[in-house]
Amino acid sequence: MNTLNVGIIGCGNISGIYLQNIPAYNGLSLRACADMKPEAAQAQASRHGIQxxxxxxxxxxxxxxxxVNLTIPxxxxxxxxxxxxxxxxxxxxxPLAVDFAQGRRLVDEAEARGLHLGCAPDTFLGGGGRLARKLVDDGTVGRILSGTAFLMxxxxxxxxxxxxxxxKPGGGPILDMAPYYLSTLVNLTGPVKRVVAMSSIGFAERIVTSDxxxxxxxxxxxxxxxxxxxxEFVSGAQVTFCMSWDVWKHGHPAIELYGSEGSLRVPDPNFFGGAVEFTDAGGEWQAADSGGMPLGVPNWRSPNWAPDAPPRAxxxxxxxxxxxxxVLRGTPHRSSGRLxxxxxxxxxxxxxxxxxxxxIxxxxxxxxxxxxxxxxAAALWNGLPREASAA
Structure with missing residues (x-):
């Protein structure tokens, strides 16, 4: 066997990019989709030529x-x-599950059955995440001492x-958005040891304004x-971590890490590319763009963006x-259920x-x-026949 046949469950908003990208990866063959709403499954199946x-x-x-489980959390x-x-x-x-005990059961079930369990996000494997990882591993900024992460x-x-x-319970910026930032931080600095936090509800009611x-x-x-x-990370690094849906505008970089020899700005972990910035001690910021790297080339635009907004990876x-x-070749499993x-x-x-x-x-x-x-990374990618969209 040199290919896994893929079926998608959940044909909502996020499914379009998966359905479009899966055929562009080696080792995957997209076969079918399903949804609790048959009309949603039929619409995506017709669009992508599957059952x-x-x-x-x-x-x-x-x-x-x-x-591929694309249902609601x-x-x-x-x-x-x-x-x-x-x-x-x-x-x-x-997230892997809404409840931690349920997540543990999924990991245990997969391991007991000899099956692979993976979980998004996988953005840290894109060009921007790999470039940041290389700079950390090469010691460019020394030992990571502290940092900040902001989603506002x-x-x-x-x-x-x-x-x-x-x-609603199971949602919020922590369970919905924090996985991108936490997975990136774990990839760069290792696992978390301890946390302490405060929280609030900024607006008691929201009004849907989308069309x-x-x-x-x-x-x-x-x-x-x-x-x-x-x-607090096992490595000793301490990172200020702020996730909010109560902010109209801000100027914080997505992730900054402060090392013993310099500082590092990591690209937005919601995407796969972007520029990494770093300093040598107190020197000026230097930029390294992942736009020419495998799986870092901009290829996608959201229909919700302004017309002049550039594409992203x-x-x-x-x-x-x-x-x-x-599964097929015994290579490391990175975006794993255990992560x-x-x-x-x-x-x-x-x-x-x-x-x-x-x-805690x-x-x-x-x-x-x-x-x-x-x-x-390049060996995994087979190329898209057209620029990706949010369909």
Whole structure:
């Protein structure tokens, strides 16, 4: 076998980029999709030339090796467990599960069955993430001592067609957005040891302003929308970590790391490319762009962006190709279920610390993901027949 046959469960907003990118990766063959709304599955199947099935039909197919779970977060556990129970490898959108105990069960189930379990985000494997990792590993800024990570915006209601779940338990900027930042930080500095946090709800109600059937609807906010935390890593590094959907505008870089020999600015971890900036001690910032690197070339524009906004690198499904390579060729599995579980525990611990006012020790342990060489990244990618869109 040199290819894994792929089936997607969940044909909502995020599915378009996966459906478009999967055929561009070596080791993956896109076969079918399913959704609780048959019309959604049929629409995507027709668009991408694959079969539309029910969830049960898809899980029963002997010729499907890998299930991609793109359902809403509250459904991640049930769908992933059903897929593992059916003998399928699984790659889940983040978070691995809403509940930490459920996430642990998924990891245990996959390992007991000898199956691979992967979890988004895989953005740290893109050109920008790999470039930042190389600079850290080469000692360019020395030992990482401290840092900052910021996600600041005013939520999702202005662009997402159905944003209600973002503001309910299981949503919020921690469970929805923190995985990108935490996975990047773990990739660069190793696992988290302890957290302490505070949180708040900035606006008790949100009004949907996106151009969708739900425009004008009011959403009661039931989960923290601003969370400020301090992360202590096993390495000794301490990082200020702020995630908020209560901010109209800010000037913070996404991630800055401060080392014993210099400082490092990491590209936006929501994407796969971007420029890395670094200093030599107190010198001027120097920029290194990943735009010419494998899986760092800008290839995508959101329809929600201003017309003059430049394209960004969006190579979602890279984690699937990494998983497939691990299954087929025994290469390291980087965006793994164990990484997803560690990130999930850190997120829940941040929320628990904010609720109790107490520091929380992290119990899951793991090594940094293996680095991905440029040549190996290039070998995973087969190229797109057209520029990607958000369809």
């Amino acid at each position: 539309a099935l029910s969830v049960d039909e898809l899980l029963a197919r002997d010729d499907i090796d890998l299930i 509250s459904a991640h556990f049930g769908v992933s467990l059903a897929a593992l129970s059916a003998g399928k490898h699984v790659f889940s959108e983040k 915006s005013h939520g999702m209601e202005h662009w997402h067609p159905d944003p209600t779940f973002f503001f 969708s059937p739900r425009k004008g609807e009011r959403i009661t906010v039931e989960t923290p929308t601003s969370v400020m935390a301090l992360l 969006n190579y979602r499904a890279l984690g699937l190709a990494d998983l497939a390579s691990s 997803g579980l560690h990130v999930l525990e850190v997120m829940h611990s941040i929320l628990e610390s904010a609720a109790t006012g107490q520091p 020790a992290i119990t899951t342990a793991l090594d940094r993901p293996a680095s991905l060489a440029d040549a190996d």
